[in-house]
Amino acid sequence: MRYIALLRGINVGGHKKILMKDLRDLLEKSKLLNNIETYIQSGNIIFESKKSDIENLQKEIHTYIYNKYHFEVSVQIYNKEEWDYFFKNNPFLEENELHINRLYGTFMDKCPSEQNITLLEKVDFSPDTYQIDNNLIYTYYANGAGRSKMTNTVFEKKLEVSSTSRNWKTISKIQELLSN
Template sequence: MAKYIALLRGINVSGQKLIKMDALRTSLSKLKYENIQTYIQSGNIIFESSETDQRKLEDQIHQNIQDSFGFDVPVIVRSQAEWRTTFNNNPFVNDRNEDITKLYVTLLSDEPKSENFEVLLNFRDWPEEMILKGQNLYIFYTMGAGTSKLDLNTIERKLKVQGTSRNWKTTTKLMQMLDD
C-alpha cells in the first residue's frame, strides 16, 4: 500500500460546501482506503491505497464526495514522494529563509504552459513573488496573504489549470503526518 495525500479545494470556506471530517473519513473508507487521516477542516486527507493511478484516485474521491455530500469539489492527489519533493523544493525556504507565515504553495492539477505563467507574472500589480516548479507554484505574500489581490481564482484563470493552496505551516504538518 502506498501513502497519498488528497487536497480538496474550497470546502468549509465561508459556510459553503460544509463537510465534517469524521463524515468524510467514513465516506472514504467505502473506497477501501486504509489509515485515513484528516488535518484541520480545509480538506487535507492522508490515506493508503493499493491503487497507483493518481488520476483514478482523484476521480474516485471526487465522485465519492459528490455522491455522499452533493458537492462538486476539485481534488488533487500527490504521492508521499511527490509531497516530499514539494516540501523540500520551496525556494523561499531553502534559498532565502523567508518568514514561513507568508509562504504558500499552490498545488496545480497539471503543469501550466510557460506562456500562461508569463501571463500571470505580467498581469500582476501586487508585491507578491512567485516561483513555478512543475506542478507547484510557490508564493511569498510579502505583505501577508490576507491583504493580497493574488487569489486562487486569479491563479487558475491565468494558468488555465485547477489548483488548491496551502500555507507553509499546513504543508509542514502534512509532511510530518505522511512520515509518521
C-alpha cells in the same frame, strides 16, 4: 503507498461543509483507502492505497463526495515522493528575512503552458512573489495572503488550471504526517 489528497474549496465561509470525521467514515466504508487521517477542516486527507492510478483515485474520491454531499469538489492527489520534492525545494525557505506564516504552496491540477506562464509574468504582484515549478507554485505574501492581488482565482484564470493553496505550516504538518 502513502498519498495526500487535497480537496479544493470545502469548509470555506460556510460553503461546501464537510466534517472531516464524516469524510473519513465515508472513505473508509468505500474500501477505496486505508489508514485514513485528516488534518484540519480544509480538506487534507493522508491515506494508503494499493491503487497506483492517481487519476482514477481522484475520480473515485470525487464521485464518493459528490454522491454523498451533492456538490463538486476538486481533488488533487500526490504521492509521498511528490510531496517530499515540493516540501524540500521551496526556494523561499533560503531567504532568512521571510516570515514562515506568509509562505504558501499552490497545487495545480496540471502544468501550465509556457504561453500562460508568460501572461502571468506580466502581472505585477509586488511586493508579493511566486515561483512556478511544474504543477506547483511557491508563493510568498509580504503583507499576508488576505491583502494580496495574487490569489488562486488569478492563478487559475491566467494559467488555465484548477488550484488549491495551503499555508506552509499546513504543508509542514502534512509532511510530518506522511513521514510517520
